[in-house]
Amino acid sequence: MTKGTEAGIPKKAVGWAASDTSGVYAPFHFTRRANGEKDVTIKILFCGICHSDLHTAKNDWGFTTYPVVTGHEIVGEVTEVGGKVGKFAVGDKVGVGCLVGSCRSCESCKVDAENYCPKPIFTYNSPDVDGTRTQGGYSDIVVVDEHFVVRIPQGLPLDAAAPLLCAGITVYSPLKYFGLAEPGLHVGVVGLGGLGHVAVKFAKAFGAKVTVISTSPAKKQEAVDRLGADSFLVSRDPEQLKEATGSMDGIIDTVSAEHPLLPLLGLLKSHGKIIMVGAPEKPLQLPVFPLLAGRKTVAGSCIGGMKETQEMLDFAAKHGIKADIEVIPIDYVNTAMERLAKADVRYRFVIDIANTLKA
Ligand SMILES: [Zn+2]
Numbered sequence: 001m002t003k004g005t006e007a008g009i010p011k012k013a014v015g016w017a018a019s020d021t022s023g024v025y026a027p028f029h030f031t032r033r034a035n036g037e038k039d040v041t042i043k044i045l046f047c048g049i050c051h052s053d054l055h056t057a058k059n060d061w062g063f064t065t066y067p068v069v070t071g072h073e074i075v076g077e078v079t080e081v082g083g084k085v086g087k088f089a090v091g092d093k094v095g096v097g098c099l100v101g102s103c104r105s106c107e108s109c110k111v112d113a114e115n116y117c118p119k120p121i122f123t124y125n126s127p128d129v130d131g132t133r134t135q136g137g138y139s140d141i142v143v144v145d146e147h148f149v150v151r152i153p154q155g156l157p158l159d160a161a162a163p164l165l166c167a168g169i170t171v172y173s174p175l176k177y178f179g180l181a182e183p184g185l186h187v188g189v190v191g192l193g194g195l196g197h198v199a200v201k202f203a204k205a206f207g208a209k210v211t212v213i214s215t216s217p218a219k220k221q222e223a224v225d226r227l228g229a230d231s232f233l234v235s236r237d238p239e240q241l242k243e244a245t246g247s248m249d250g251i252i253d254t255v256s257a258e259h260p261l262l263p264l265l266g267l268l269k270s271h272g273k274i275i276m277v278g279a280p281e282k283p284l285q286l287p288v289f290p291l292l293a294g295r296k297t298v299a300g301s302c303i304g305g306m307k308e309t310q311e312m313l314d315f316a317a318k319h320g321i322k323a324d325i326e327v328i329p330i331d332y333v334n335t336a337m338e339r340l341a342k343a344d345v346r347y348r349f350v351i352d353i354a355n356t357l358k359a
């Protein structure tokens with residue numbers, strides 16, 4: 001055991017875990033590894049509820065090991081640092097997203113893209129370095145290697161910053177990587193949920209003209225008035241689609257339900273790109289003729305590396321970007337999951353861990 005030897009014994013922790021495919025959460029006592037020399041221990045203050053938490057709790061993807069404490073949008077305060085920790089001190093406000101480990105030596109890790117490492121350690125439901133399983137942020141404390149911890153910049157509210165650690169970086173990274181973070185571009189955002197609403201905010205802050213594309217006309221006012229989108233397109237309205245043909249430089253597609261790509265391809269200019277960040281369970285149909293005709297790209301993207309996650313938070317603080325949240329107590333989590341399944345939240349639940357999770 002290389003970790004956990006410095007301070008000795010594992011740490012007692014309490015959280016809320018799902019124990020079977022019902023996905024129902026209940027209080028759960030477990031241990032965290034002892035704080036190793038490169039580790040920080042974090043007292044968790046807030047944790048966002050991501051759609052992945054729901055899928056994992058119900059074993060929708062088939063690889064859940066129970067009991068599982070989900071939650072990978074963690075904000076908290078450092079309470080202990082190992083002897084070789086350089087970045088953080090006790091009292092710092094910090095965040096942990098989807099990743100708590102990677103190999104640190106592969107091609108992806110070497111270029112700060114730990115999120116594409118073939119040996120990632122996810123924040124929950126993953127084998128950890130000490131042979132135990134990782135457990136997420138619906139809990140009182142977490143012990144994490146400092147490399148996978150980011151600083152919450154001054155000025156970002158701690159509760160509304162939490163969803164940026166998964167939803168925020170998931171949309172920020174592709175906007176940057178695919179060249180859509182330049183002023184004056186026209187960016188489409190498909191779907192107005194946890195991911196989509198922050199995609200609108202980041203794209204606007206980069207200086208884009210932003211069009212929200214949704215199946216639901218009722219979301220127009222919300223998209224334009226509250227989130228600051230420039231225009232709104234009902235994806236089932238052929239007239240509106242026709243009018244917007246060939247007008248967009250790129251589209252961030254956040255929808256994880258089955259949906260047709262053909263209308264979206266039609267919205268792109270030549271050389272335009274659709275970047276998928278939602279994860280539909282079944283394969284989508286890819287019409288190839290429209291791809292060829294405009295040399296268009298359909299791509300995917302998954303969270304971001306640690307350096308870029310810090311950059312995203314700093315950018316969010318500078319531009320006043322935060323998630324729109326509903327703060328809830330931990331004992332509301334099962335109701336929150338039912339509401340999340342019906343998309344009945346604007347736009348992210350965040351659990352007030354520090355004030356409502358009791359040992
Ligand atoms: Zn997530």
Ligand SMILES: [Zn+2]
Pocket residue numbers: 102103104105106107108109114116117118119
């Ligand atoms: Zn690696």
